[in-house]
Amino acid sequence: MLNSNQFSMLSPEILFDISYGIYIVTSRDGDTQCGFVSNTVMQVTSSPIQIVTMVSKNNYSCSIIEKSEKFNISVLSKDVSKELVSTFGYKSGKDIDKFESLSYETDSRGLPYFKQGTVAMLSCNVVRVIDFGTHLMFVGEVVNGEKTVEGKVITYKDFREIFKAASPKNAPTFQQKLNQVKMEKDLYVCNLCGYVYDPEVGDPDSGIAPGTPFEDIPNTWVCPICGVDKSNFSKK
Numbered sequence: 001m002l003n004s005n006q007f008s009m010l011s012p013e014i015l016f017d018i019s020y021g022i023y024i025v026t027s028r029d030g031d032t033q034c035g036f037v038s039n040t041v042m043q044v045t046s047s048p049i050q051i052v053t054m055v056s057k058n059n060y061s062c063s064i065i066e067k068s069e070k071f072n073i074s075v076l077s078k079d080v081s082k083e084l085v086s087t088f089g090y091k092s093g094k095d096i097d098k099f100e101s102l103s104y105e106t107d108s109r110g111l112p113y114f115k116q117g118t119v120a121m122l123s124c125n126v127v128r129v130i131d132f133g134t135h136l137m138f139v140g141e142v143v144n145g146e147k148t149v150e151g152k153v154i155t156y157k158d159f160r161e162i163f164k165a166a167s168p169k170n171a172p173t174f175q176q177k178l179n180q181v182k183m184e185k186d187l188y189v190c191n192l193c194g195y196v197y198d199p200e201v202g203d204p205d206s207g208i209a210p211g212t213p214f215e216d217i218p219n220t221w222v223c224p225i226c227g228v229d230k231s232n233f234s235k236k
């Protein structure tokens with residue numbers, strides 16, 4: 001069995017070949033709402049319909065789901081906004097109110113979920129919790145569900161491409177070798193979320209024009225995905 005240190009001797013890109021969807025898992029305990037982006041949601045039985053999700057014990061949502069014994073799954077689409085992913089993916093509910101500036105719905109149990117940027121939602125009651133050391137696995141029985149907006153489901157691979165998270169390397173061909181040289185020369189990677197700044201593309205949403213070298217970006221600029229500043233970027 002490989003542990004994480006031993007695995008570093010192998011190519012970590014192997015793991016990127018495993019396919020996942022991307023979801024926002026939400027819950028509420030009393031007046032406290034929580035939610036986070038997850039790629040580990042899976043249906044495990046059909047009668048009754050049960051799904052599982054893994055939650056880090058360090059995640060603010062973990063204790064809230066444990067207490068409330070309820071959670072919702074919002075199934076994200078390719079139309080999901082950068083703001084929704086950024087807020088729920090890389091920030092902690094301990095530090096900010098993630099729901100403050102985003103529109104969301106509330107189900108009949110009082111739990112939040114999202115319509116914009118999603119294709120479906122599922123309401124679940126926790127029927128079992130399994131301890132995996134660093135994470136808890138919540139087994140949820142689906143008690144309700146609805147289609148939200150017409151759209152295409154986003155996969156983990158799409159997510160990495162659309163939001164420019166570090167993309168997996170492919171077999172070494174000439175073209176790919178060229179790309180590798182380009183990456184080593186020009187690209188900067190966010191140490192926290194893996195977002196890759198490409199000077200050819202810039203970050204027009206944040207006012208950084210295409211063609212702007214990383215060195216010329218103002219120090220006030222922050223990672224468009226997770227919000228950390230320039231000092232958290234490393235040259236590829």
Ligand code: FE
Nearest residue numbers: 190193223226
């Ligand atoms: Fe980032």
